[in-house]
Amino acid sequence: MKHYLLQKLFSLFLVLFGISLAAFVLGILTPGNPAELALSKGGYSPTPEQIKEIEIEMGLDVPYPVQYVKWLNRVLHGDLGTSYASSRPVRQELIERIPITLKLGSCAMVVTCINGILIGCIAAAFRGKGIDKIVQLGINISLSLPAFWFALLLILFFSESLGWLPTSGNGGIRFLIMPTTVLALPASATAARLMRSSLLAEFGKPYYLAAIARGTNRFEQIIKNALPNAIVPVIALMGNTLGGLLGGSVIVETIFALPGIGSYAIEAIYGRDYPALQGYVLVTGCVYVLVSLLVDGISLLLDPKVRVGRRRL
Amino acid sequence: MKKSDFQMKIAITLLSFIILSGLLAPWLAPYDPNEIHMAVRLQGPSKEYLFGTDALGRDMLSRILYGGRASILLALIATTLSMTLGMIIGVCAGYFTGVCDIVLTVVTQIFQGIPGTCLMIAIAGILGPGMNHLLLALVVTSWAGFSRIVRTETLRIREQPYMEGLRALGAGTSTLLLKHLIPNMLPNVVVLFTTRVGRSVLSIASLSYLGLGLQPPHPDWSVMISDARLHYRSAPHLIIVPGLCMFTLLFAINLLGDALRDRMDVREEEVKEW
Numbered sequence: 001m002k003h004y005l006l007q008k009l010f011s012l013f014l015v016l017f018g019i020s021l022a023a024f025v026l027g028i029l030t031p032g033n034p035a036e037l038a039l040s041k042g043g044y045s046p047t048p049e050q051i052k053e054i055e056i057e058m059g060l061d062v063p064y065p066v067q068y069v070k071w072l073n074r075v076l077h078g079d080l081g082t083s084y085a086s087s088r089p090v091r092q093e094l095i096e097r098i099p100i101t102l103k104l105g106s107c108a109m110v111v112t113c114i115n116g117i118l119i120g121c122i123a124a125a126f127r128g129k130g131i132d133k134i135v136q137l138g139i140n141i142s143l144s145l146p147a148f149w150f151a152l153l154l155i156l157f158f159s160e161s162l163g164w165l166p167t168s169g170n171g172g173i174r175f176l177i178m179p180t181t182v183l184a185l186p187a188s189a190t191a192a193r194l195m196r197s198s199l200l201a202e203f204g205k206p207y208y209l210a211a212i213a214r215g216t217n218r219f220e221q222i223i224k225n226a227l228p229n230a231i232v233p234v235i236a237l238m239g240n241t242l243g244g245l246l247g248g249s250v251i252v253e254t255i256f257a258l259p260g261i262g263s264y265a266i267e268a269i270y271g272r273d274y275p276a277l278q279g280y281v282l283v284t285g286c287v288y289v290l291v292s293l294l295v296d297g298i299s300l301l302l303d304p305k306v307r308v309g310r311r312r313l
Numbered sequence: 314m315k316k317s318d319f320q321m322k323i324a325i326t327l328l329s330f331i332i333l334s335g336l337l338a339p340w341l342a343p344y345d346p347n348e349i350h351m352a353v354r355l356q357g358p359s360k361e362y363l364f365g366t367d368a369l370g371r372d373m374l375s376r377i378l379y380g381g382r383a384s385i386l387l388a389l390i391a392t393t394l395s396m397t398l399g400m401i402i403g404v405c406a407g408y409f410t411g412v413c414d415i416v417l418t419v420v421t422q423i424f425q426g427i428p429g430t431c432l433m434i435a436i437a438g439i440l441g442p443g444m445n446h447l448l449l450a451l452v453v454t455s456w457a458g459f460s461r462i463v464r465t466e467t468l469r470i471r472e473q474p475y476m477e478g479l480r481a482l483g484a485g486t487s488t489l490l491l492k493h494l495i496p497n498m499l500p501n502v503v504v505l506f507t508t509r510v511g512r513s514v515l516s517i518a519s520l521s522y523l524g525l526g527l528q529p530p531h532p533d534w535s536v537m538i539s540d541a542r543l544h545y546r547s548a549p550h551l552i553i554v555p556g557l558c559m560f561t562l563l564f565a566i567n568l569l570g571d572a573l574r575d576r577m578d579v580r581e582e583e584v585k586e587w
Contacts, residue, residue, distance in 0.1 A: 015426030247430020
């Protein structure tokens with residue numbers, strides 16, 4: 001157990017280092033001179049002397065490793081730089097936008113959990129029957145729908161034709177229905193598929209046969225006996241799901257005009273606002289790592305087998 | 314067995330239809346896909362223009378026929394590249410244990426710990442449009458998934474009795490790896506390749522929709538959908554037809570992946586570890 005936790009802590013540290021490195025390298029890869037970009041706002045073209053001055057001020061005149069250490073030091077103190085577009089601290093802008101993405105993400109996560117577990121259980125319970133086949137087809141369809149196309153179709157149908165839901169914008173729960181649906185659809189399908197195969201694997205095990213032999217009813221067998229074991233990999237999957245949701249939120253927020261961090265990233269790209277994009281990579285990376293850690297903790301609490309199984313790796 | 318055969322047939326039929334129409338596009342297309350006719354813009358389907366015309370009066374049918382070529386080709390290249398990279402690293406990590414394994418596993422873990430889609434969008438966004446940049450963004454964010462699975466497989470095959478027998482017979486490392494270890498991994502690799510091609514198609518489509526992948530006026534399904542953002546409310550055919558094509562392509566690939574997985578009896582791990 002102790003060994004496992006230490007190993008986990010070590011890889012956590014490594015991954016965080018990797019994320020910071022990725023964000024820093026993205027900054028280096030930017031085409032053009034960052035000093036020039038920072039200065040040339042509103043059509044102003046700076047002189048070479050001014051650029052030189054700013055370069056020194058921004059610390060761009062020293063080798064990359066030194067720049068990285070200095071940059072990391074600033075980031076660890078909570079300074080993510082200043083946005084070129086708005087001249088405001090990136091940290092401030094991200095803090096204002098995170099709640100919307102968080103709200104959207106958690107809605108999608110809840111929907112994914114409920115749908116995935118429920119549909120997976122139903123499909124497994126009726127294995128090989130009509131319902132199972134329909135579910136499998138549905139899963140394949142859900143995984144083949146490009147998110148942006150599905151979102152536009154929803155708008156076309158529910159907003160334009162029926163007029164039931166608002167097209168875009170940020171407001172109450174009605175504004176979140178379509179974005180959540182688009183985000184949760186492929187995630188639910190993946191979760192349901194895993195739930196189904198995981199349950200089917202449990203059905204062949206001796207303890208399950210014993211439960212059948214005891215004469216308990218089918219509902220009890222599945223919910224009480226098989227589900228607690230079968231759900232462990234599904235919970236472990238939720239960490240991955242979050243990565244998908246964070247990525248998907250870029251498209252969904254752009255289409256439904258939600259001012260979260262996903263649309264912030266796109267605005268940053270279109271506006272060549274590199275500090276903002278760096279901040280986005282850092283924040284999403286850290287959120288992802290922390291939630292993965294949380295998910296790992298939950299599966300550890302739920303299933304003692306996990307830590308034994310993983311130690312062998 | 315029967316079911317996967319049936320699935321396989323449907324998938325192969327759909328895929329060959331899509332690929333053939335893409336290959337034969339120059340001969341099948343009734344118009345030049347980039348020819349602008351402002352006089353006939355935003356027309357619905359008619360005898361002259363089977364799928365109607367877009368906001369610049371370009372023939373939708375011709376653009377649809379050309380529309381899958383670039384993304385399918387790019388997805389195949391990107392998947393092959395990231396698979397080659399992932400396989401080299403995975404085999405090395407699994408076969409040459411010790412320091413090599415630790416270093417490579419750590420690097421893989423770092424790449425897996427970063428949320429892929431976010432990084433992909435950031436890389437494609439920072440480097441700007443261009444085929445090479447698109448490929449780079451895809452490969453950087455997807456090789457680690459291959460590497461981890463290949464490493465696990467290598468570890469498993471390495472310990473098989475026949476490998477030991479070959480080693481006892483004096484087979485060299487390169488013979489062992491190239492002639493015995495990698496061919497034994499092939500079923501897994503084929504299934505993995507199929508599902509990942511689907512994912513690459515989807516990634517390229519998303520990037521192109523966001524304006525970070527293939528660029529207008531290139532005739533591509535997702536670029537067409539992206540172009541139609543201002544007009545789709547009045548002319549839904551502008552997004553419905555290209556979307557259906559993309560959906561059919563992805564559906565066929567997913568179906569093929571499922572059928573292959575059933576037939577070759579491999580289980581792809583859904584959960585990644587970091």
